[in-house]
Amino acid sequence: MRTNGWQAPFDLLQVVAWVTFPVLFGGFFAFYVPFLPATPAIALGVIYGMNGVLIMVLAGFCTYINPADRNILTEAELSPAQITDDLLYCNVCTKYVDKRSRHCRLCEKCVATFDHHCKWLNNCVGAHNYRYFFVLICSTLVFTLFQLAVGVFLFATSFADPASITSNGAVTYGCKDGTPAPGTNACSNDRYMFPLVAVKILLGLYSAFLVPSTVSILQLVIFHIKLCRNGSTTYDYIVEQRRAKIARARGDSTLADDEGDLCVCPAPRRRTASEGATQQPPRPTVSSAAPASFRSSAVAIDGPFAGSFDRGFGKHVQLYDHSSEETHHSPTSPSQREEFGQQFHAYASPAANPLAASTKRESFFV
Template sequence: MNMNCFQRHLRRTAPVRGGSRNELVAPPLRSRVNGWSIPLHAFQLVAWLIYSYMAVVGFGVYIPLLPPPWSHAAYGVIGAAFAIHLVAHLAAVSIDPADLSVLARKNYSNPMPVLDKKKHPHVIHNLHCYLCEVDVGPRVKHCSSCNKCIADFDHHCKWLNNCVGGRNYWFFFVTVMSAALGILLLVFIILFVFVEHFLNPDVLRTAPQFQNVRENGTWLAFLPLAPLEMSSAGILTLAFITVMLAAASLLLLSHLLSFHIYLLIKKMSTYEYIVRQRHLQSIRELEGRTNQSTTTNGTSLQDLPPVEKSVECDTPLSGRSSALKYQDRGQISSRLSGAICTEMDNFKQATGDVEEGLYYESKMPKPTLPDEVVKADAVEGAEKPPDSGHANMASAEGVPVAQNQLGSSVATLTVQHP
């Protein structure tokens, strides 16, 4: 359907059916089920590698070096944080966040067209997705990465390799929070071991397995199940690498966690926040271009002199008598022509200080004969205007009558004598 309003074509907000559909989408692909769908993202692999590294180093090297009862407390608190993170991470990756209408179809095995953002930015119109071919809710967005509609869409997380929506958002939030808490506590443990290694190393050598170690420069890892000898330099180097990696992870996790806490307070999603920021940025750019243009011209609207309005020649006639309606063009108001305005100016100069009034009538004037015009002019003592032969001007009792060019109204000038 081609819409037209005042000869302006409106932009389509959704793909049209038919042959043009192939022009808006890329070659069809299968939709992703969850974060385990192939291909896996590199960030997803990095996240699991960092988690595994922190778990092995923390529970295998540094927590066993703590003296009791601190070692038992560390096993319990940090172990709970890592366990909660593991469960929440697996749930956030494994849950399918698609809309219920998409889940009801379960057609992931069939290829589906992929939205091409370069040719069309949106695919949902009037709560209907033209690619998934289902009716969706008001907060649903079609994810181009997962190639399906996501319920209560928040964002597509590369670390999870899955979309974050209403069905798995809280699992995602707990994943971030537990990861930040677990890494922070592990950093405190490593820093304690690092300091005590130089100040009082006997505090870290309380495990029974250290009784068989004769040299103080030899340390044991993976206590108590599989003791493995390590050098003092190895313990310190591993601690430095772990702290640097943990600091980088904490920087990202704390920023992400604080951002989502802010969104929860504002009751917004990540997608809504990004859309709002883009809108504000476009407004700032528009204001900047406007200010720059004003500065370049050297003048502003406030510095311009006031414009005198011409009431006689610019005021539209009454709507009943002079408004013409055209189909698909709205309402057009007629205005006094330049010839009539000239006659009115001449009339003002002739009358001097005499008060004058302008009014509009819908009645046609009474025909006036040329002889009567001459007699009226003689009685009043007024000179006959040089333009008396004009087709649109006649006078009765010394009062000019202006005939509207549209033929539907008459503008009469009445002179009141003192």
């Protein structure tokens, strides 16, 4: 079981973030600030620097926090009296967890109020760290938007007033002959240590990278604002999209809204009044032969969002076909009991399932 995102193995996107952020952060002070007038350079440098430090702190904190369900974090077993209707049993963790917790197969644990598995942080985002994650993506949006705006301004100025760019840069980088012209910051014969053409190329490259990055992060922020407004999660959104897709495929407009039909197989039961307060619900067992992908699942954000959210997550969903696993096995975790809108039937074999030819069970990676 992974404790947090600082635990190896590290995700590739996490390493990309470790490399990209210093390049952006250092590039601002190396290739932006020196070409600004003195007073704006100081003010913008301080604002940008504080925002950058905030991002590093938030990212480190979100990565460090263990988002597991509180019952996973404790070794104590719950007494029968503590098992309420707000709990479900996860056969993978062999623990009772909150009904909004979901099992992440990447972290191998149930995550409290699971939102998604963020590959940039190499950690799940849930109840324990979602607020920090939200502030993090908002701060990152300000970070990229701020740098993009300053970069576009300097890039335009390098064409409209190139003398101001070169003279400001000469204060930091100097001239090739060692001294600027008397009474000015301009280098004689334009012999600058940092020539104007190099400034244009670097600012153009940074801006070309920041434009799609800023748009993607903006979409991500807007998406999570909508989730917060609706009291929902990324996981819930994907489940609803999946249910709607299945409903359209089957021509059943009620499937997406019918919670009762989503799991008709044997599953962990809740206590009823007739069973008595001391009776504990049975704990289903899982066959060791059951595929690992069937025993757990995950929703993992692995890249910036692109495209309209009205079209759903089509461009960001990797579908893993598990149609061969359409068996009589019982779901083993709260996330699998939802099965993204699929119905379970106790067929003796996959071939006996009349839906096997047209319906596939899929795991989502966002």
